[in-house]
Amino acid sequence: MNENQNTFDLTDSILRVLGIIGFFTAVIFGFVIAGGNVITLVHPAEIFIVVGTIFFGLLSTHRSKFLAYLPKALLALVRKPVANREYCQISDNARGYAAAGGGMAVILSLICTMSNLDDPESVGLRVAAAMSGVFVAMLLSQGLFVYLRYSFSENASS
Amino acid sequence: MNLVSLVWFLLSCPFLFLFLLRLGNSNGHVECPFCGTKKKRDEMNCKKCGFEFLEPPPGPFPWILAGGALLSILSLVAWIESQQYL
Incomplete structure (x- = not known):
């Protein structure tokens, strides 16, 4: 694989950015059209669990390679990256950690919910908080890491 | 029925989420x-x-994940239907 073949392509970059923004906008805008309030999706504790699990999980697994991966992944959001098996692997592992983080966020929120069943009015909000955790995990997993995994693959470079 | 279906949903929804995430x-x-x-x-x-x-x-x-996911959805439907304001 020629490492120098990564040339900047404006059309490719525009389409990438449009695709990523469109993905997230479609999800959020659809939620708003359905009558949802975007603020109800933001639960810092859930986001902290999911993002923290992904970040520190990858840091413990891939260490310095993960730190080198971060700027490459950010750059891959706007321009075509060079195929790299390690980065493709990290993106794939990130999906596993997202699943783990989402699952743990849900379970921990449900523990909070079930320990407060004597306050029925708060049950709905707590269940919604639990769901928002898995929503964040799925959004990152399907919207970001699937894209990064494919972008760093040889298939995307051909 | 109200609380029973809610508890079933709370117990089984991790299966649903893991099913979706995998x-x-x-x-x-x-x-x-x-x-x-x-x-x-x-x-x-x-x-x-x-x-x-x-x-x-x-x-x-x-299959356990899929079964748990199905149970989760059914219990959620049962809980929503049991709400008096619906």
């Missing part, structure tokens, strides 16, 4: 996500490039 993992692919080489179901590494696939779920685990 959709599309690399082990479910028929080819390596990196180089596109065909892979067998039980292979842990790509023979050509060495890509490590996610661990295949053992035994009946996928």
